[in-house]
Amino acid sequence: MSKSAARGQETQHTAASGSSGAATDVLSILKAAVDGPSLIRIRCWAGSVAGEPDADAVAKVEFVRRRALRRLLWLPWLGLVRAYVSGDTHIEGDIFDLTCSAT
Numbered sequence: 001m002s003k004s005a006a007r008g009q010e011t012q013h014t015a016a017s018g019s020s021g022a023a024t025d026v027l028s029i030l031k032a033a034v035d036g037p038s039l040i041r042i043r044c045w046a047g048s049v050a051g052e053p054d055a056d057a058v059a060k061v062e063f064v065r066r067r068a069l070r071r072l073l074w075l076p077w078l079g080l081v082r083a084y085v086s087g088d089t090h091i092e093g094d095i096f097d098l099t100c101s102a103t
Contacts, residue, residue: 021048026063026072033076059093 027042027050041057042050045065051057063069068088071079083089 021046022069023048023050026069027051029069029072030061030080033072033080057093059091059095062090062092064088064090 022044023042026044027040030040030042039056039058040051041054041060043060043062045063054060063083065088067086068083071083071086071088073079075082080089084091
């Protein structure tokens with residue numbers, strides 16, 4: 001493992017849109033963490049995708065680095081916010097629809 005990968009600076013890999021990989025697990029963790037809507041689209045650092053099709057998704061969350069997942073697991077609601085602020089995740093769509101039931 002390279003030093004940059006150990007620091008969470010993974011390179012982007014593309015994968016087929018029907019793949020599951022880590023995205024399926026991250027989707028279930030995110031739904032449990034923020035108690036958000038079921039219409040979420042997740043894309044992970046390695047290119048895996050899970051959730052609703054882009055047209056039906058209320059929000060799309062891209063986990064750019066694995067570090068974002070660690071933040072989410074450690075302190076779910078605050079971790080998602082910290083991951084977003086630090087650039088470890090990108091959220092597209094209405095963030096209030098994604099997080100409205102978490103407060």
